[in-house]
Amino acid sequence: MAQLWGGRFTKKTDQMVYDFNASINFDKRLYKQDIAGSIAHVTMLAKQGILTIQEKEEIIKGLEGILSDVEAQKLEITSEYEDIHSFVEATLIDRIGEPGKKLHTGRSRNDQVALDMKLYVREEVVEINTLLKELLNILLVTMEGNLNTYMPGFTHLQKAQPITLAHHMGAYFEMFKEDHERLLDVKKRLRTCPLGSGALAGTTYPLDRDYTASLLGFEGPTLNSMDGVSNRDYIIELLSALSTIMMHLSRFSEEVIIWNSNEYQFVEIDDAFSTGSSIMPQKKNPDIAELVRGKTGRVYGTLMAFLSTMKSIPLAYNKDMQEDKEGVFDAIDTVKSCLILFSGMLETMKYNKDRMAISAKKGFTNATDAADYLVKNGVPFRDAHGYVGQLVLLCIEKGISLDELSLEEYQGICPVFKEDIYQEISLETCVNKRITTGAPGEEAMRHAIEYYKEYINKYE
Template sequence: MAQLWGGRFTGSINELAWNFNASITFDKRFLEVDVRGSKAHASMLAKQGIISEEEKEQIVNGLDSILQDVIDGKLEITTKYEDIHSFLEANLIDRIGDAGKKVHTGRSRNDQVALDMRLYARGEVEHMSELLRNMLNCLNGIMKDNLDTYMPGFTHLQKAQPVTLAHHIGAYYEMFKRDLLRMKDIYNRMNYCPLGAGALAGTTYPLDREYTAELLDFFGPTLNSMDSVSDRDYLIEFMSALSTIMMHLSRFSEEVIIWNSNEYRFVTIDDAYSTGSSIMPQKKNPDIAELVRGKTGRVYGDLMSLLTTMKGIPLAYNKDMQEDKEAFFDAVDNTSNCLTLFTDMLATIKFNKSAMEKSAMMGFTNATDAADYLVNKGMPFRDAHSVIGKLVLYCIDKNCSIDELAIDELKSFSEMFDSDIYNAISLETCVNKRLTIGAPSPDAMKKVISINEEFIKNYSLK
């Protein structure tokens, strides 16, 4: 058992207690950021004259060699070590001797862990931003290709008014756009360096925390040493944003699942993102969309786990906080996988435009426009609403759409109907006359698509 402590103890720790306390099985993914942080710390120590330049070079080269050996499979990270920090320090001392014992000067494992988590989380924010950018590019491409793909818009899962696929997809664009903007907010709040905070009260060594922060691309050092090591609100904020991303993915998945059903047939999912049945040969199941929907609850659970862990911890560091890692890693891994797979599935999906248009026609989505037609002829809206309601009931009995009725049939409900009604309630007219920004007409959508392209072009996380 390799540990960074022991001088205070005369007996050995219980093996079960050791395993319960250890974090090497999951914090080993901190290897690269721990190396980076330790190299920066050593460079700062040398700059301040706390260690020599020669010792710094030994430390830096030793850390690089350990990292490379792990990558090459020459060195294994095992449960012999308590955590990734003891693994690195023990192997560094084995390789370079006494100089390796100086790498921890002016540093506590508390601020070392806090630094690793910030560096790792920052990298995940950057990665999530790229995945969201990919999603937005995919969505904008679908919008550009479907400005005149008519489909029903829904409320309460009931067909409501005609829209276009571009307009419907544009709603998800706005959701994921806000998700991307949340990444920028999180980055700006979390990007401060806790290294140098010590266990909780700083250190008597003359550290240059601004220099360390600069080496690690932080905006600057954190300003309270107790807060630096004892809070994980930036993780909670990030995981909350991940939960929101998953909520948006889950809603989208639900629609893909519905659209893929035999009753709708709006989409055909590529074989690469579908599975079959072990007993029913005709089945083609939307498993990826269903799994994305299912994993949403898991990410929610990760967020609740960390919130619950943090809610009763007094200042400063407590071992409870070791529980931040597995929940965070799980949330990041699942959201990343779901976002990647869903974007790839969406990029290969085929939209059945004729089925969408037929569904809009048969769903009386133009009923509101028919009422507006009568209003424009001089009928009070409430009376027009009643006339069209009766007309819809008549069409349901005949199993036809309003457009399919003869003019004499229409006039039996109101003499105000004339031959221009057919153009007034065509899907094209219903959509195209909605010209305000944010509405589904092609002219309005083209403006939005242009805004989207500028947003992606100019977006920067930093």
């Protein structure tokens, strides 16, 4: 078909050049946003007397018909068109004739595509935050049900101090809560409307850009037309936020993979979220967690690729910016699918509470509390640290935990120990005496859970 911009040219574009230049195969997913922007644009043109009321009504009816037919799969968006903007405009002209040729009055594809991407990202931010809310709810339910599920906390992947499963999940609640807030920050950068910026220098038509912006749900128009068509910072910010979400999902997936191993056996992943081996019948593999971990690099790659694309682009619009779409679409799709599948896996996962508690005991996670016991009874901390180190060595030699040593064995290393040491180093005591804000004790955790409930209730 003849290109909408072909008047200047005397030769047809080389087919390979055309295909390389075209974006229709991926930007066709912007059809809703392109039509919404076009409807707002012609509504404003009619308000300003640039179009007649009749022309406006014919154009809007035609655009609504295109939208309806595309969604009903009666109209196919094909590679015959260069991009989604050309498809919409050419189809409109085919359907309503001369009035359709006035659709593009006072705008450029540069401000048009800038608008479409802002509208698209704005909608996707809301969808991703909805998925994050579902994950936060699952974490909150898990926390409420596991205030007394004791497990080892780790540093350097070594057992460190006893915590609860609720406390562990609370750490991820904090991470995903901040991811939600990061996406809200991205949304703030979407508050201005680029439509009316033209190619880069505005237009001589008396556009009412504030009116167009209000029709499309923006706070107002962009205040510099060059920036309006060439700003893609919000996409970089989005990709950074998506990369952080994936980093958190990947960290969590790594722990699920470790917890699911035969050596740990802290969790059992539901059959619906596991696969087996083609050769080893005993295997039950944590494939979803592994794929989430693997796809994290894919999203990181998109962020780095687009940062590299934008780093040397002079003002204003350049065709390089067409690279903002495929990677962003893929990153958004990847994050959404990972959130959905990870949430499903987490919600159906079973926890081996006894195994967790035994692991905490066998890992000497209560050693710090044994040292604190001596300090409270007048032993200098450095001496207490040394005595408990000797106790740990004795336990390792005997293959037992600290709470399995006899009182005689305790007093043989330090006579200050009394019968109450066993109560002081029980997992329940070790955890619940930690009551400062952010600690794993039940009292502190209940305060945190109440705060998290309020947060979710106010969730945007």
